[in-house]
Amino acid sequence: xxxxxxxxxxxxxxxxxxxxxxxxxxxxxxxxxxxxxxxxxxxxxxxxxxxxxxxxxxxxxxxxxxxxxxxxxxxxxxxxxxxxxxxxxxxxxxxxxxxxxxxxxxxxxxxxxxxxxxxxxxxxxxxxxxxxxxxxxxxxxxxxxxxxxxxxxxxxxxxxxxxxxxxxxxxxxxxxxxxxxxxxxxxxxxxxxxxxxxxxxxxxxxxxxxxxxxxxxxxxxxxxxxxxxxxxxxxxxxxxxxxxxxxxxxxxxxxxxxxxxxxxxxxxxxxxxxxxxxxxxxxxxx
Numbered sequence: 001x002x003x004x005x006x007x008x009x010x011x012x013x014x015x016x017x018x019x020x021x022x023x024x025x026x027x028x029x030x031x032x033x034x035x036x037x038x039x040x041x042x043x044x045x046x047x048x049x050x051x052x053x054x055x056x057x058x059x060x061x062x063x064x065x066x067x068x069x070x071x072x073x074x075x076x077x078x079x080x081x082x083x084x085x086x087x088x089x090x091x092x093x094x095x096x097x098x099x100x101x102x103x104x105x106x107x108x109x110x111x112x113x114x115x116x117x118x119x120x121x122x123x124x125x126x127x128x129x130x131x132x133x134x135x136x137x138x139x140x141x142x143x144x145x146x147x148x149x150x151x152x153x154x155x156x157x158x159x160x161x162x163x164x165x166x167x168x169x170x171x172x173x174x175x176x177x178x179x180x181x182x183x184x185x186x187x188x189x190x191x192x193x194x195x196x197x198x199x200x201x202x203x204x205x206x207x208x209x210x211x212x213x214x215x216x217x218x219x220x221x222x223x224x225x226x227x228x229x230x231x232x233x234x235x236x237x238x239x240x241x242x243x244x245x246x247x248x249x250x251x252x253x254x255x256x257x258x259x260x261x262x263x264x265x266x267x268x269x270x271x272x273x274x275x276x277x278x279x280x281x282x283x284x285x286x
Contacts, residue, residue, distance in 0.1 A: 004045055006078065009071050011038035012050060016068045020057040075137070092121035095271045098140035101128035102213050103254075106233050107285070108144075108278075115274050122267050135259045141268050142275065143257045155263060156255045159279045160286045164193050164249035167240040168226040181207035181225035183216045196249050197228050235285040254279070254286070 011028065014035070018024040021032035028035065039058075043050050050064035060068060099108060104126055112124065133139040136153055149156050172180065185194045186209045197204065207225040210216055213233070220227040221239050228249060234240050256275060262268050279286070 005038075005041065008038045008042035008045065009074060011035050012042050013068065013071050013075060015039055015051070015058055016060055016064065016071075019059070091119055091266050091270055093267055094123045094125055095142065095267055096125045096127060096140040097142045097144070097271065097275070098127045098129060098133040099144040100130060100146060102230065102233060103144060104128040105214075107282075108275075111278055111282075114278075115271075118274070119267075119270055122271065124271070135257065141258065141262055141265075142272055144275070145255050145257050146252045148253065148255055149257050153260055154257050155260050156257045157276065159254045159256055159276060160283055161251040162254050162286050163231040163251050164228055165231055165234075166197075166226050166243040166245055166249070167220055167229050167234050167237075168243050169221070169223045169239065170241050171223065172226060173241065173243065181205050183208045183210070183219045183225045183227040185209065185213075185216070186211045193228050193249055193252075196247075230286075232282075232285040 011024070011034075014027055015021070015024045018027060021035050024035045025032040039050065046067070048063050048067065049061050050067065051058040052061055097108075105128065109126065112126075115122075115124065127133070127140060133143055135141075135143060136151065144159075145156075146162070148158075182197065182204050184197060184204075184206050208216075208219050210219070213229065216227045217229055217233060217237075217240075219225065220229070221237070226243055230252075256272060258268065258272060263272065
């Protein structure tokens with residue numbers, strides 16, 4: 001009897017969730033042939049056909065669907081084992097932190113030398129992404145999120161409220177409101193701030209739309225128009241000024257989130273404490 005390999009199970013679960021080799025390969029950061037090989041290995045080990053290989057994708061067989069439920073339980077146990085092991089480690093090793101891309105690049109990364117100096121044996125992996133990483137599956141150890149998590153397995157601490165404002169070059173303050181042009185997010189970008197801006201004027205005129213907030217900031221600096229930006233992004237930008245508006249844009253809460261089982265791990269606790277102190281000591285930027 002062949003020995004069951006955890007990697008084969010892990011690739012099987014990813015393929016069952018994603019439904020195609022290419023999507024699974026992107027998630028796992030491997031070649032699609034590697035995904036197929038691991039699934040083939042698992043089928044040979046179990047002597048069960050797990051997927052029907054169809055033109056539209058890989059579809060679980062009846063047996064595969066049943067075994068995927070057992071595999072998910074095994075996955076949960078593996079992650080539980082990993083989290084338990086973390087609590088016995090020292091102030092060394094890797095810590096993965098997930099954060100919104102703009103918060104990561106404009107605020108967090110420039111201030112990490114202080115962390116490196118304090119904890120030289122901790123290797124930080126900072127992941128900038130807008131989706132909510134799955135902390136229960138170990139996709140990250142710590143997450144900075146703009147939404148409070150709903151899972152009882154996660155613990156969250158409110159760090160601050162991220163303020164937003166409308167910013168432009170000083171020349172725009174001298175022009176009448178009827179001549180204002182805005183720089184906005186594209187139509188496919190869901191955002192409370194975008195909805196707020198739409199309600200501030202009767203069909204505001206947009207000079208530019210983009211899905212990238214850095215592009216919005218650069219466009220504002222170039223004088224193209226007015227942009228709604230997070231305060232921390234422009235806290236040290238001397239070329240832009242705040243444009244008075246009748247209403248204040250809605251803030252976004254910023255939470256630090258961890259799985260309850262890993263928060264006592266020394267290197268993760270140290271990293272979390274650093275992030276908490278860093279953000280709260282720079283509250284005036286938010």
